[in-house]
Amino acid sequence: MQWGSLAEFFAMGGYGLYVWPSFGVTALCMGGEVFAVWRRHAAAAGSRDES
Amino acid sequence: MFQTVALSGSRGERQLFSDVSVTVKPGTLLAVVGENGSGKTSFLRMLCGLLSPDGGAILWQGKDIRQLKELYSAQLTYVGHLNGIKDELTPVENLTVSASLAGDESSGAIVQKALEAVGLVRPVHRLPTRVLSQGQKRRVSLARLWLSTRPLWLLDEPFASLDAAATSYLTQRLHAHLNNGGMVVVATHQEIAIPTDSIQHLRLTR
Amino acid sequence: MFQTVALSGSRGERQLFSDVSVTVKPGTLLAVVGENGSGKTSFLRMLCGLLSPDGGAILWQGKDIRQLKELYSAQLTYVGHLNGIKDELTPVENLTVSASLAGDESSGAIVQKALEAVGLVRPVHRLPTRVLSQGQKRRVSLARLWLSTRPLWLLDEPFASLDAAATSYLTQRLHAHLNNGGMVVVATHQEIAIPTDSIQHLRLTR
């Protein structure tokens, strides 16, 4: 393990500003997609039940 | 009262009609008849003010419609050859928008009633108009007459592609309008079931 | 001989008709009637092969039209809701092109005779179709029937916006075609003046 401290970990050797957005946006997109699909399913199935 | 005075009109190099003077009194219907291409549509568009006459004048309550402009537009409802509805909108949306643009009431209930009056059933109200059949589209267009409070109606072949049921709905509606003191001008190839004392015919020839 | 076997069709979520089996023998006419939106147009387009059925089959001389493909297209003439003519071309040009595409004779004299047969006078032959009236355009479209030598005719509301004269020309032409052993399918809201023994009705309901 090459990280001395948490701060060092977040700094990513000075490239934190590039690394973390990459991972962040990836996580956001994937999480968002899962959420969107879940909502879509709930909406579709819900309206089917009432009809 | 609505009058044409020595009206004449032409399209391209053809003189379609000349010296037409008719008077439409409140409570009466003017049926414009004639062969294909005799100039019925052109005559009606002239009455709307969409086409300018070659000579003569059109008078509304004794005043020339070229002077009245928007004041005259506010008196009439025109249903043309073309339906004047948006294919992508549903019948309800189409009717709501056009009623509100005309300044008529356009609440959901009233629009719904108008659509039912022309014989369109509920599920059809919410489809895009594009998928409707020819006759159903025509009915949507005609439903505007159930919302209109204007005194003068100008209708171009309203019965085309309507079935028997729709034809009778429309005839009844025209009847009611005339009884209210309205005026109607219709271009048509069909007989209209209206008492003879409230109808007069204008025959255009080719 | 022309047959549908247990044909069923739908548009969008609506089942329009199901299990329709009719046989059209040479020399007979099938009139498809029904209210607005009952599926007449869809039925006719299916018979043309433009729309695929949900179930069942359409047979020409006993063979499925899906197998025959172009061979079947060569047997029919279709006049739809839309006129299928180019607004910018004159009636003569329109007819010449569509006849030659159909493989029919398309000499000037024949085309001219066809246009006269639908009651279009000479000066009109050379105007761009765009300026013609609704009924005149329809006549140009129908003039194709005077050139067609195909045995099967599929006509969608051919009488719409025709005047009395044109209606009778067309009726006579249908009559002649049937006497020659032709077959006709017509969707219409009007009565057709054809002897009852050569006509059968198919009523679609909503």
Add this chain to the structure above:
Amino acid sequence: MSGTGINWFKYSSPQALYPLAGRMIPWFAALALGLIGVGLYVGFFVAPTDVTQGDAYRIIFVHVPAAWMSMFLYVIMAIWAGLGLGLNARPSFMMAQAIAPTGAMFTFLALFTGSMWGKPTWGAWWVWDARLTSELILLFQYIGIILLRSSIDDLRRADRASAVLALVGVINVPIIYFSVRWWNTLHQGASVSITAAPTMAGTMVTAMLVMMFGFWMYSIAVTLARMRCVIVERERHPSWGKQASMPDAVEAR
């Protein structure tokens, strides 16, 4: 074209698929979570800092899997589309429909993470490099397919029109790749090239591969889930046909 003996595909299959997909999703989702978790751990805590690029290289752990999935998913989507056209099979069209948004998302992610990587290494957010350009065009193709589908509301036409487009597009992808590559290399010397990546340490490759499999499992899971949405929506908007209700569908929820 329709109704010739393949009714099994047309009608029974979606009903069978719905619960089947429902049973498969948890497994793939779990696999995806596990793999991505392991990949992230190895990527951040085991793999060493790169000698030339420093820690910026760690973007590779999302960038390459995303880029790879974007192309892979396009091909899979086109295969389903082709199957749909050939067999007139609705489930195939539905699979194609379900894949497109995920593919577009990964394409976007490849572009985004790529330009995040580009700034520190090349000094620019964007250069007109061959691979970048072709990835951008791939995004356009995805978007075209999605928009074409959403502009058509007759489902039958929507399915088949977007399938034709997907197939035409799949022919275009390799052509684009090579044309763009050639265009670029002829113009200027390879001043920027991402193939010149340093030989990577074994743990780096491991992390990248694990992440790649994780993304793959994720794609399967989310695609199946979207497929279930599509099934339900089409049943509700049944331009797809007058079929019986789906009893097991409710229970599987």
Add this chain to the structure above:
Amino acid sequence: MSQPSMSEALRGVIRRDLLLAMRHRSDVAMSVFFVVIVASLFPLGVGPESAVLRVIASGVLWVTALLACLLSLGRLFTADYLDGVLEQTLLIPQPLAVLVVGKVFSHWVISGLPVVLLSPLLGLQFGLSGDSLWVLTLSLLLGTPTLSMIGAIGAALTLGLRGSGLLVALLVLPLFIPVLIFGAGAVTNSLAGIGSEANLSLLGACFLFSFAFAPWATAVALRIALE
């Protein structure tokens, strides 16, 4: 007698057009992607050197905005003309020029606004930075409504004519040129470090001028087209 007020009629027209656009939300998305794609075509044709790209950036983006406006002009009146809605619009008892303003506004929201919002991103692709990016956006914000306004005249004049897509381009492009020159000039000046205020105020003047005259000219052209 029933008669809608002017603002009611205006709102009605805008509402229908935006409703139509929202019917397929993809319509608006389309303008966006069109701009992105066309802007990306140029580097593919011209080559990837960033020095060249930066020089041509303002020209390319402005021409793109202009084409996006042009391509969507067909939608402005043609559909209404074909289905008879335009005929009905002419019969609405309000000055036609006011209704035209409503239609032009919806057109701008659908075709112009997305370009404005996207321009910073596209500028980045072409290597623009900081100040020039903002000048680019501002110039587009001031210029695109003028384009829609002028375009409406051309669209009305060519209504119902064959091949009117190209004809309208012919009529309208020469009128667009001043806007293009001021707009692209603003960016070029800011790249060169010269102030771009003069160009921007000229753009503003163009807007006011077209706002005063274009709706009226369009209304006249519409009446002629429908005779």
Add this chain to the structure above:
Amino acid sequence: MSQPSMSEALRGVIRRDLLLAMRHRSDVAMSVFFVVIVASLFPLGVGPESAVLRVIASGVLWVTALLACLLSLGRLFTADYLDGVLEQTLLIPQPLAVLVVGKVFSHWVISGLPVVLLSPLLGLQFGLSGDSLWVLTLSLLLGTPTLSMIGAIGAALTLGLRGSGLLVALLVLPLFIPVLIFGAGAVTNSLAGIGSEANLSLLGACFLFSFAFAPWATAVALRIALE
């Protein structure tokens, strides 16, 4: 039974389309003017330095050709669709793909050929000379038919859809890109003194490839659109 031969049908389709174009001879003139105007916009947007202009010449002219093709795609099937002629075309007893070739050919004659014929002149405007001018013309001659062919697929897929002008652009532009790259590349290479044969043969290959597949795909798309 009466049935036209394949070449008769093909000729019939071409004849009608060219007749329509000749009816208003201005239609063809329009493609020409469109290209001239758009090509002239760039010097206005970019600035007059001739060094820059020469570098961007091939890109700009190719993008222009591509846009001219795009703008006229609307004419390819839409008019026929609206007036019912397309329906009738589908019923002609000949393979639809063959008839599609006829329509695409007329489209190219009207929208592509004028650009090809004009290109030497426009090339001169941008400071191209001698050899490069010929390469430009030749590349356009080889490339524009491919554009029409690919464009037809897009036009058929979007037939009758709202806002299809922009939608078709979206679908078709990514497919145009290889042609753009090879075409513009040929000119750039010849400017740089590198041989342009490779690019030209690639353009030829693209043409053959699209000729083999596009009419068939278009026919499928048309049938789908008319269902």
